[in-house]
Amino acid sequence: MRSELYIDGRWTAPAQGETLPVVNPATEEVFHHIPAATEADAEAAVRAARRAFDEGPWPRMTGAERAKILRAMAEGIRARLPELARLEVMDNGKPLPEAEWDLADAAGCFDFYAGLAEELDGEVEPIPLADGRFTSKAVREPVGVAAAIVPWNYPLLMASWKVAPALAAGCTMVLKPAEATSLTALELGAIAEEAGLPPGVLNILSGKGSVVGQALVDHPQVDKVAFTGSGPVGSRIMASAARDIKRISLELGGKSPFVVFGDSDLDRAVEWIMFGIFWNQGQVCSATSRVLVERSLYDRLLGRLVEEAEKIRIGDGLQPGTLLGPLVNKVQYDNVLSHIDRAVEQGAKLATGGKAQGFNHGYFVAPTVLTDAPLDSDAWREEIFGPVVCLRPFDTEEEAIRLANDSRFGLAAAVMSGDDVRAERVAAAFRAGIVWINCSQPTFTEAPWGGYKQSGIGRELGRWGLDNYLETKQITRLVSDEPWGWYIK
Missing domain, CATH: 3.40.605.10 (Aldehyde Dehydrogenase; Chain A, domain 1)
Structure with missing residues (x-):
């Protein structure tokens, strides 16, 4: 070294x-x-x-x-x-x-x-x-x-x-x-x-x-x-x-949305949501940390997401099988835990996680799923840069697009649907520099990377x-x- x-x-x-x-x-x-x-x-x-x-x-x-x-x-x-x-x-x-x-x-x-x-x-x-x-x-x-x-x-x-x-x-x-x-x-x-x-x-x-x-x-x-x-x-x-x-x-920074329509495959949706927010401990500028789910799928998706998030193996990155390591340092660790506490104070509900992982040392935070975060809350609007995702239901395509674009950020956005025409239509409506259809976070050296707005x-x-x-x-x-x-x- x-x-x-x-x-x-x-x-x-x-x-x-x-x-x-x-x-x-x-x-x-x-x-x-x-x-x-x-x-x-x-x-x-x-x-x-x-x-x-x-x-x-x-x-x-x-x-x-x-x-x-x-x-x-x-x-x-x-x-x-x-x-x-x-x-x-x-x-x-x-x-x-x-x-x-x-x-x-x-x-x-x-x-x-x-x-x-x-x-x-x-x-x-x-x-x-x-x-x-x-x-x-x-x-x-x-x-x-x-x-x-x-x-x-x-x-x-x-x-x-x-x-x-x-x-x-x-x-x-x-x-x-x-x-x-x-x-x-x-x-x-x-x-x-x-x-x-x-x-x-x-x-x-x-x-x-x-x-x-x-x-x-x-x-x-x-x-x-x-x-x-x-x-x-x-x-x-x-x-x-x-x-x-x-x-x-x-x-x-970013506060990227992921819009999931009711005709999406449940297993694939949960997998891509988890990759979009828990990869690299959520310390990703493009992390899809605001997930909007059509109401017909919302309850089933939330239940499966909580179930799968609680299975994630947390530990030292050098240990085989680890999927979620510690946050980078004490400052980031304290910041993420503070964001979670403030989210609950402002009205969000904790579906899972929300705490330090139970080790004697290390900056580990459990995968955290929040629901019902108010639209004006920090959890919904500010970049947390940790393994924390907010879910909320929507009823119409127009509502989903409006909520997705209602942010000062515009780095990335994702949409999942079994209807390719609708997926393309929503992708075109996003005000973001990077858009994923039926996935989240794949990045290629050949393609442009950067965002709109702030x-x-x-x-x-x-x-x-x-x-x-x-x-x-x-x-x-x-x-x-x-x-x-x-x-x-």
């Missing part, structure tokens, strides 16, 4: 020598310390990235040359997948199979963007002009130095969603992982180094967001900020970035993710010998 920062191709002690403890959320034990970067470390990392962009080879390489290194990084992740997965279980808490799945996706992300890097070679879009004296074309170039600030729920995967397209575009980057889950992000520095990434192209700073994250957002030599996290922090980043008119992309700005993944790190340049050429006729006689 790394105990230094990665700056300009070198492993470096933090400027003030401070560290942060790494706590295993299943045992509450401190098992490692990571370096706590300071403003001085952020300055050094940005300068290294700036120099690598302005003077180094990376932006000037062909896309095929960059692709070769990106694929080597993908292979580096795969070669160390068992080790990296265990690290993510130890600092994040998720079950080992989930961590392995995430890391396989992270490697695939680097492979995917390697392919898009190759496609950038020779990419020129001719622009037809009405004036035949000129020709014009559009080309795309890297935006410059990017700062990526990523969350703790998918540590290396979320880093890959930003690092891979940025590097494919020819940008240089400073990566700031979440302070609770920095272990695999730091290891990415070693993987990049082994893959042959030039010094300064990728710099990795662990530390407190309020210190090093803010320093990156404020730095005048950072051209682009990519952030995944909470709405309030995203709002502050927008305000800070506005001073220098920095390019920004924000992937923020769920963010821009899209990650697919070609849209690459666009985040590219500028478009118009180049117009005079091809006629005719005099322009304004000044020259």
Whole structure:
């Protein structure tokens, strides 16, 4: 496990020598310390990235040359997948199979963007002009130095969603992982180094967001900020970035609805509801935490959901068979339990769960199903980011759509129905950037990811993710010998 920062191709002690403890959320034990970067470390990392962009080879390489290194990084992740997965279980808490799945996706992300890097070679879009004296074309170039600030729920995967397209575009980057889950992000520095990434192209700073994250957002030599996290922090980043008119992309919170019609298969509906809210302990920005069920199916579905939720095996993510691990840390644990208590105080009924799991240690919360949460309650309107789902019945399609869209968020939404025409109609009516039909949460590197309203700005993944790190340049050429006729006689 790394105990230094990665700056300009070198492993470096933090400027003030401070560290942060790494706590295993299943045992509450401190098992490692990571370096706590300071403003001085952020300055050094940005300068290294700036120099690598302005003077180094990376932006000037062909896309095929960059692709070769990106694929080597993908292979580096795969070669160390068992080790990296265990690290993510130890600092994040998720079950080992989930961590392995995430890391396989992270490697695939680097492979995917390697392919898009190759496609950038020779990419020129001719622009037809009405004036035949000129020709014009559009080309795309890297935006410059990017700062990526990523969350703790998918540590290396979320880093890959930003690092891979940025590097494919020819940008240089400073990566700031979440302070609770920095272990695999730091290891990415070693993987990049082994893959042959030039010094300064990728710099990795662990530390407190309020210190090093803010320093990156404020730095005048950072051209682009990519952030995944909470709405309030995203709002502050927008305000800070506005001073220098920095390019920004924000992937923020959600309170996603799942509409289930009465003609749905009960077993499939329950399975997808559970996956939509209990996967990763519910610590998913797109979690379908508001479930609207047609009244004819409501009682049966609620009963089955409670029955199946109570069967979920909870425990240390390294224990075989664990399906639900601990929440990431004490702060999140206390926050989720507080949300549940407040939901009951505001009128919601507890169908199951609602308490800490009965272990002597660890930040475990039982799968929780709430009913009858008032429409103006925090449980129905606010992101809880834990294994907590709210159910309520509806009578008409129009009512379901209205309730689903009645949110300041618009990240994701899901609909389940045996009627394909109705499912498509409801999907079109959702005000959300990601819509699932007869499922919830499947995510693919090839498809765009991002939300409407207060769920963010821009899209990650697919070609849209690459666009985040590219500028478009118009180049117009005079091809006629005719005099322009304004000044020259």
